[in-house]
Amino acid sequence: MSEESISAGLGTLREDSMVEVNYDELIPNNVDLSTDLRLKRALESWQPKFLDWWKVAGPADTREFEVYLRTAVGVDPKGWAKFDYLKMPEYRWGILLAPKEEGRMIPCGKHKGEPVWQEVPGEYRAMLRRLVVVQGDTEPASVEQQRYLSKTAPSLYDMRNLFQVNVEEGRHLWAMVYLLVKYFGRDGREEAEALLQRRSADADRPRILGAFNEETPDWLSFFMFTFFTDRDGKMQLESLAQSGFDPLSRSCRFMLTEEAHHMFVGETGIARVIQRTCDAMNEAGITNARDIEAVRNLGVIDLPTLQKKVNFHGSVSRDLFGSEVSTNAANAFNAGLKGRFGETKIDDDHQLEGAVYPVTRLVDGCFIDEDVPALSAINARLLDDYIKDCQGGIKRWNKVFEKAGIDFQITQPHKAFSRMIGEFADIFVTTDGEIISEQEWNQRKTEWLCTDEDNVYIQSLMNPCMKKGEYAGWIASPRIGINNQPGDFEYVKIG
Amino acid sequence: MNAIRQHLIDPEICIRCNTCEETCPLNAVTHDDENYVVDAEKCKFCLDCITPCPTGSINNWRVVDRAYSLEEQFSWDELPGEDDRTPADSSDDSLSEANELEVIEILDVAHSGQGGRVKPPFSAAHPYINLYDRGAPVVATVVGNYRITDSNFESDVHHVVLDFGTSFFPVLEGQSIGVIPTGTDASGKPHLMRLYSVASPRDGERPGHNNLSLTVKRVVYEDAGNTVRGVASNYLCDLNKGDKVQVTGPFGSNFLMPNHAGANILMICTGTGSAPFRAMTEYRRRHMPFAEGKLKLYFGARTPEELPYIGSLNKLSDKFIDKQLVFSRLPEAPREYVQDRMMSESSELLELMRSVETYVYICGLKAMEQGVEDAFARVSEEGGENWSDLKQQMMQSGRYHVETY
Numbered sequence: 001m002s003e004e005s006i007s008a009g010l011g012t013l014r015e016d017s018m019v020e021v022n023y024d025e026l027i028p029n030n031v032d033l034s035t036d037l038r039l040k041r042a043l044e045s046w047q048p049k050f051l052d053w054w055k056v057a058g059p060a061d062t063r064e065f066e067v068y069l070r071t072a073v074g075v076d077p078k079g080w081a082k083f084d085y086l087k088m089p090e091y092r093w094g095i096l097l098a099p100k101e102e103g104r105m106i107p108c109g110k111h112k113g114e115p116v117w118q119e120v121p122g123e124y125r126a127m128l129r130r131l132v133v134v135q136g137d138t139e140p141a142s143v144e145q146q147r148y149l150s151k152t153a154p155s156l157y158d159m160r161n162l163f164q165v166n167v168e169e170g171r172h173l174w175a176m177v178y179l180l181v182k183y184f185g186r187d188g189r190e191e192a193e194a195l196l197q198r199r200s201a202d203a204d205r206p207r208i209l210g211a212f213n214e215e216t217p218d219w220l221s222f223f224m225f226t227f228f229t230d231r232d233g234k235m236q237l238e239s240l241a242q243s244g245f246d247p248l249s250r251s252c253r254f255m256l257t258e259e260a261h262h263m264f265v266g267e268t269g270i271a272r273v274i275q276r277t278c279d280a281m282n283e284a285g286i287t288n289a290r291d292i293e294a295v296r297n298l299g300v301i302d303l304p305t306l307q308k309k310v311n312f313h314g315s316v317s318r319d320l321f322g323s324e325v326s327t328n329a330a331n332a333f334n335a336g337l338k339g340r341f342g343e344t345k346i347d348d349d350h351q352l353e354g355a356v357y358p359v360t361r362l363v364d365g366c367f368i369d370e371d372v373p374a375l376s377a378i379n380a381r382l383l384d385d386y387i388k389d390c391q392g393g394i395k396r397w398n399k400v401f402e403k404a405g406i407d408f409q410i411t412q413p414h415k416a417f418s419r420m421i422g423e424f425a426d427i428f429v430t431t432d433g434e435i436i437s438e439q440e441w442n443q444r445k446t447e448w449l450c451t452d453e454d455n456v457y458i459q460s461l462m463n464p465c466m467k468k469g470e471y472a473g474w475i476a477s478p479r480i481g482i483n484n485q486p487g488d489f490e491y492v493k494i495g
Numbered sequence: 496m497n498a499i500r501q502h503l504i505d506p507e508i509c510i511r512c513n514t515c516e517e518t519c520p521l522n523a524v525t526h527d528d529e530n531y532v533v534d535a536e537k538c539k540f541c542l543d544c545i546t547p548c549p550t551g552s553i554n555n556w557r558v559v560d561r562a563y564s565l566e567e568q569f570s571w572d573e574l575p576g577e578d579d580r581t582p583a584d585s586s587d588d589s590l591s592e593a594n595e596l597e598v599i600e601i602l603d604v605a606h607s608g609q610g611g612r613v614k615p616p617f618s619a620a621h622p623y624i625n626l627y628d629r630g631a632p633v634v635a636t637v638v639g640n641y642r643i644t645d646s647n648f649e650s651d652v653h654h655v656v657l658d659f660g661t662s663f664f665p666v667l668e669g670q671s672i673g674v675i676p677t678g679t680d681a682s683g684k685p686h687l688m689r690l691y692s693v694a695s696p697r698d699g700e701r702p703g704h705n706n707l708s709l710t711v712k713r714v715v716y717e718d719a720g721n722t723v724r725g726v727a728s729n730y731l732c733d734l735n736k737g738d739k740v741q742v743t744g745p746f747g748s749n750f751l752m753p754n755h756a757g758a759n760i761l762m763i764c765t766g767t768g769s770a771p772f773r774a775m776t777e778y779r780r781r782h783m784p785f786a787e788g789k790l791k792l793y794f795g796a797r798t799p800e801e802l803p804y805i806g807s808l809n810k811l812s813d814k815f816i817d818k819q820l821v822f823s824r825l826p827e828a829p830r831e832y833v834q835d836r837m838m839s840e841s842s843e844l845l846e847l848m849r850s851v852e853t854y855v856y857i858c859g860l861k862a863m864e865q866g867v868e869d870a871f872a873r874v875s876e877e878g879g880e881n882w883s884d885l886k887q888q889m890m891q892s893g894r895y896h897v898e899t900y
Contacts, residue, residue, distance in 0.1 A: 076661075080546060080547060082705070085703075257514055257517075257547050259512075260547070260549040263512050263549070264512070267510045268550070396510075480550075484621050486620060
């Protein structure tokens with residue numbers, strides 16, 4: 001992106017007379033960037049590299065698209081975002097922190113009750129940097145994974161939602177880079193550069209976490225990703241929002257407001273797929289959801305395949321929580337750098353000395369819930385909270401079946417199903433939790449996970465539908481438009 | 496009237512992201528494993544939760560005689576119907592348009608001419624209402640204020656543009672906003688709020704800007720030998736660029752335009768009653784200039800010089816909008832009123848009236864209402880239609896709207 005187009009973008013925004021966020025500067029922010037010249041210069045030199053990254057790794061061939069996007073323009077809930085058409089390279093990525101809570105105390109660990117840190121405590125520098133880098137690495141990774149999806153968008157509405165997710169992941173990268181550059185000196189600047197150099201699924205320089213090196217080859221995968229994998233992001237952000245390092249807490253709190261949209265895209269995306277399949281089955285008088293061929297003849301996603309996608313994305317995303325029993329997680333909690341989901345609402349001493357937490361483990365060939373020190377079970381607990389959070393959305397999906405009178409239910413696979421990390425990494429387990437041999441796994445895994453044939457079928461449906469107000473045949477229209485726009489609203493203007 | 500307005504979350508659309516609970520300054524939002532819900536005893540309608548919600552599920556309201564408890568809300572798979580608990584008493588209608596008594600009273604009078612409850616068109620966009628009230632108004636900045644009628648004529652009508660900066664203030668065509676003039680009246684009380692219909696479309700007086708325009712006629716008249724000057728209209732007409740104005744609203748959830756391109760919009764107005772029609776016309780011009788639905792405007796004034804926006808109106812092509820500008824004080828011409836023009840082209844009008852795609856809007860002085868209604872009746876009669884049946888059908892399908900003052 002040229003110097004000119006950057007200033008052109010600025011020009012239009014200047015006229016909007018922003019109050020809270022300073023859009024006169026190159027980098028919109030509410031962190032008083034103009035008074036910290038060293039930081040400002042560091043970020044200004046990072047910005048062109050970010051734009052270069054966006055160009056080569058962001059949504060492909062979309063530079064001239066005018067997209068109806070939400071831009072965060074402040075942190076006050078009444079006026080935090082505005083909607084307008086924008087070309088994505090002109091999106092105002094910036095640095096926004098939730099308002100400072102005066103008198104905030106460290107909510108957990110051995111420093112509980114002490115005032116929160118405004119600077120990095122020296123003893124935790126390395127641990128904190130790692131937390132920020134791992135979180136930061138996921139943000140550009142998902143944009144890379146979704147680079148080509150817009151070419152097969154099932155509607156302009158969905159394409160717009162994809163782009164919204166992409167630009168906001170970009171902003172979340174900015175949020176983490178701000179922390180690195182401001183608080184971690186030279187190391188931080190190097191990490192910030194490295195975030196732009198790693199690439200999803202790159203053999204030499206892959207992204208840090210496994211799930212972020214998986215392909216997002218089709219829209220069904222995208223919806224599953226935003227439901228399952230972005231939900232891991234939500235849980236991590238919720239935990240980091242509890243951090244005793246206040247700038248991290250404030251960054252993550254604001255990021256959560258945007259992350260909610262990603263959950264929305266996933267949950268309603270799959271719900272619309274289910275709705276369409278149920279409608280098509282009812283129209284055709286098909287009652288047996290297991291009659292895959294008959295349902296596929298209708299040009300919609302058959303429900304057993306949907307269940308397989310749930311099995312895959314659910315288990316891959318669970319791996320993101322790391323080992324259920326983890327010293328690193330214990331240290332981060334104890335240090336007050338990362339809390340638990342809803343830390344301040346949990347009724348305990350928030351220090352967990354002597355407390356226990358039941359962790360599902362394999363003992364003598366059986367799954368049992370074993371009490372382990374709660375401090376080392378921080379990840380296990382977050383994973384349980386995550387599975388419960390997923391279940392909330394799955395219940396809503398199942399209500400669609402119920403309403404349509406289709407006899408089918410989506411279920412989550414057993415916690416030990418298809419895991420690569422943690423307690424169950426070395427065993428083979430069915431979705432029902434039956435332990436089987438590797439040989440049996442290899443023979444039967446297509447019962448639970450998509451076959452090549454399934455993927456080919458899904459791909460065959462991925463034909464773009466770019467007329468405003470129209471939707472591809474495998475997905476229902478949404479119940480309400482973005483920002484209350486009418487059904488035939490042109491969410492993306494394609495040059 | 497003991498009905499209350501309750502804030503609810505639609506469980507079918509909510510994705511339980513917790514944003515509202517996190518945002519609520521009063522901890523009025525809570526959840527169980529199933530639903531996120533609003534505690535009616537704690538919610539004070541600050542509406543902080545509305546914009547951050549990614550789904551729109553948060554923006555639901557019901558008028559009820561008793562608030563739904565948390566337990567009831569936790570048990571829902573879907574929201575109860577609009578009328579499940581809503582009392583039939585029509586006095587509660589206005590509650591869905593506003594929740595301040597002083598606004599409700601004004602709207603009640605303004606809509607009395609349609610003779611009963613009328614729903615918005617099926618394709619209308621969902622309006623935001625009551626975002627700001629007298630207790631917590633939003634402050635807008637005047638970014639433009641100029642006279643739009645010929646200065647040689649008595650009628651002094653101003654076009655006032657207000658900018659809302661980064662404040663959330665979404666309006667739809669046909670909605671009104673409240674203006675609170677600064678200062679106090681003779682008895683030391685704050686001035687009454689005045690409602691003004693918005694004259695610009697939803698995407699701003701300038702497209703993409705967070706601003707709107709009003710059409711304000713300066714009220715000056717003689718009463719028993721004294722010159723009376725309307726408080727709010729003079730306040731607005733005298734504002735300078737950069738001045739700050741306290742605004743409430745938006746208000747109104749029925750007098751809204753249909754959004755579908757097949758809708759014919761029949762607009763009848765006098766004077767500043769043109770404001771909502773300028774908004775609707777401009778919306779269609781910007782977003783569906785080639786819509787198959789017809790636009791037809793009957794606009795009455797004394798002279799062309801006193802007809803607000805005559806310049807920009809004349810620029811609109813006849814293909815886009817059928818303009819019937821009617822003048823009652825032209826030299827060397829008989830006085831003609833809106834209803835006369837309606838009668839003189841009755842066959843065209845009748846065709847429009849018969850179409851289920853036609854939406855009628857009447858806005859202006861109370862005095863015009865009866866004449867227009869008589870014209871509709873006579874046109875119907877000539878065409879062998881029964882006006883009261885026709886009007887009834889229109890009202891039932893959200894196609895007949897009156898706002899007069």
